[in-house]
Each structure stands twice: as structure tokens, then as C-alpha cells.
Amino acid sequence: MLAQEAVRSDVGGGVAEAPRRPRTRIQREKQDRILDAALEVFSTHGFRGATIDQIAEAAGMSKPNLLYYFPRKEEIHKRLIAGLLDMWLAPLREMDAAGDPIPEIRSYIRRKLEMARDFPRESRLFANEMLQGAPRTVDMLEGELKTLVDEKAGVIRGWMEQGKLSRADPYHLIFSIWATTQHYADFDVQVRAVLGPNRNGEGRFDDAARYLEQLFMFGLAPSHSAGPNFRG
Amino acid sequence: MLAQEAVRSDVGGGVAEAPRRPRTRIQREKQDRILDAALEVFSTHGFRGATIDQIAEAAGMSKPNLLYYFPRKEEIHKRLIAGLLDMWLAPLREMDAAGDPIPEIRSYIRRKLEMARDFPRESRLFANEMLQGAPRTVDMLEGELKTLVDEKAGVIRGWMEQGKLSRADPYHLIFSIWATTQHYADFDVQVRAVLGPNRNGEGRFDDAARYLEQLFMFGLAPSHSAGPNFRG
DNA sequence: GAGAATTTTGACCAATTGGAAAAACGTTAG
């Protein structure tokens, strides 16, 4: 039992200490399998709707065995969210104030859309957490996330003041990029249903990319005098 | 028990028959209270994560009493979804092929954004259902919804062919309107967290409205020659 | 106000859930 105690605090990550990487090869393997299975289950059922049994089955192990690696359900979820946010914000982090605004934004959109295509479960996990009021995530939102967005919104505003970009609220610009790209992961069923079986290959992401490029480039490019149809 | 039987099939809506409006005043009242409470709970926890006890408590009645009006949990959810889709699609239904494209789309966006502001729970309920793969909704998506969207996409394409609108994929145009507007309901926590306590009044919806108007009007207005920054 | 119909309650149930304990099993260093 001492062994268990020792392992648990190492494996699961103590309450106070940062979650350490697992030591042995087998620990890393199992933990990864659990996290992958949990991502699957949490992302489709949300935290409350997901059961440990489901996760254990998806990971191909027994419930107590799973609980040996993550002593509580919440621990798994926390680890997923923590790992997620990092990768999720990477594209925004890479937006470079020194770069050209239009290509920077264009490539930000493209990368976000690629993430929606390649990591839909991560997107859904995050969406689920937001829908539920982010009970286990508010801190990160108001800390890490807000800090980063504030910074990048400043960058965008700078571009606008230099006349390199049409003037618009930078925060809502970022929101609209999040919304339009993540939509293809979060509302995948709906998108598929509407597009029907014909247009349904992975080609829908290419169509989306083309459309979003047009929307945002014309919506944001400078040098268009206020058109005949826009009364701001 | 005969009485109960009779009431149940009337109140809950039989399997085969369309759900009838409740007869007595008291039935209507209670059912509405239940549906309202259920909307609250389902929209934040999803179907699996919501419990009848929670709903009953939110509705201010005992669980068996609630089950007297809706014999199963799924029945409540079904009713909510069914009622929802109608109101949810109303703005799109009103988009008039005979009208002027730009104002039509502009007012579609405005109305959708108002719905996100005034009915966030409905938006979240729907989002939750989509995230979970729409197990109880696919039929409607592939039926009612697809039909309507196909029709309106046709209308939009018509406008584009008449040169009244910039050429773009009408389906993805509709998706992007859904995504950007519903985002303010579904990701409300995130939006609030990022905007911070200062900019946090209901004014954020006005900002969003202004921003989205600009984005979509410039992104879609005709008559702009392909700008210097867009290589399609 | 009596009688019927409707509504509400309290007690109960079987299944599921998150989790604990400890014994059994493997693995590996000495």
C-alpha cells in the first residue's frame, strides 16, 4: 500500500505539485491510452455525462486499473484541459507583430481550421467545457487566455492604426475567427447533415478554407472606401 | 390508475400521435415550468449529464410529480428540441428571395445575434446536442433543416448569379453566420472572461453587431474588384 | 357538498455510478 501511495502521488500529480511526467515506459503508455480514451468520451458527453467505466472500456482496461493511474475522474479531465489549452492557443501565439498583417491573419485562420479538422475531439472538449460555464477552467480563461488575447488584440489594433488593416474591434475579430473555424469541429454532424452525402468528403474543409479566406480578406483588407452598402 | 394512464398519454404526447397541447390550465402551467427548468439544466449539462432530480428541483416540484407529466427524461428533451428548431430557424425562413440581398442578409445576421442574446439557453441546448453527435436530432437535421438550408442556399446563389452579391459558397456563408452569432451564447463564459469586467455589460452585443456587420458587408458586397491582398 | 377525476406525495427498486481495499499477479534488482 505504500507502493500505491507513492505511485499515486507520482502518477496522478499531487494537489499542490505540478503533474510530473510518468517515470516508467509502461506508465507513460497506459496514461496516454487513458487520456486518449477520456478525450473521446469527455468530448462527446461532457464531464458529467462521461463515466469512468466508459473511459476504462475505451482504454481497454478495468475501472480500478484506470483509477490506479488517475485516482479521480476530475484529475483526468484537468490534465486534458491543461494540455489542451497550450496547443489550442499556439496558432494565436505565433501571430507575429513584426509580420505583414494580412498574411499573418490569413495563416492564423488557416491553422485554426486545420486544427478543427485534425483535432476535432479537442475542440469539442473545449466547447463542452464552455457550454457548462467552464467550472473547471475559468481561472485559465481569465488568466492565461485573457493575457494572450489582450496582447494580440493590441497587435491587431496597432496594425489598424497603421492603416494596414481595416478598422474593426480586434476582440470580436478574434472571436469570429474562433467561431467560424471551430464550428467545423463542434457542429460537424450538422455540417455533414446539411451538406448531404455528396459534398461530404474531407473536401468540405477546403471549401471552408476558400470561403473563410474570401470573407475575412475582403472584410478586413484596407483600402476599400466605405462601400455603398455599409453604413457604420 | 386508469386516470393516470389517460393523463399520461394526453399529457406526455403518445408515441405515435403528435404531442397535444395540455388541456387544463394547471397542466399547461406545470408543463411549462418543467420545460423551462429542463431547458436550464439540459443546456448546461447536456442530456446525459442532466438528472431528473435537478430538473424537478429547478421546477420546484418532486421527482415523481414531474414524472407524472413527462413519463421519461427523453420525452422532455424531445419536446424541447422539437419546439426549439422551429423558433431557431424562423429568421432563416424569413429571408426573402424577392427582397434586396444585402439588407436581407444583414437583417438575418442581426436577428440571429438577437436570438443569441435573448435565448442563450436554447442556443446551448442545441450546441450540446450537436456536440454529442445529435443522437436525438439527426432526423430533423437531415430532413427539415437540410431542406430549408438547401432552399435558402439556392436563393443566395441566385443573388450571386445576378451579381447582387459577391460570389461565395452559400452553404459556408450560412455556416459562418450561425457560428459567429451563436458563439456569443455558446461561449459566453469565454467571451466575458476575455473582455474582462470593464467591457462586460450587454454592450458587447452591440459591439458584436457592429463588427459582424462590417465583416459580412465588406466580405460579401459586390462591386469590389479583387483587392490587392486576395489571391483566390 | 358528494363523487369523480386529477394531482401530489412517500416509500420503494434495480441499475449505475465514483471510488476504496486488499489480495493476487508480474517484474526486476540484488
Place this chain on the structure above:
DNA sequence: CTAACGTTTTTCCAATTGGTCAAAATTCTC
């Protein structure tokens, strides 16, 4: 080999869950 350690399984538990049922309380109709 064997003792120590790490891993897995079996068994178990209390709480929660969706739902039933009959009796009690209330409301409605005449």
C-alpha cells in the same frame, strides 16, 4: 531465488440515478 516494488484484478460499498406504485390530497363537476 527472493524480497521489494509496480501493476492488475476481485470484491465490495455507499450514493445517485431513472423510474414505479399505491395511497393521500386536491380540484373539478354536478
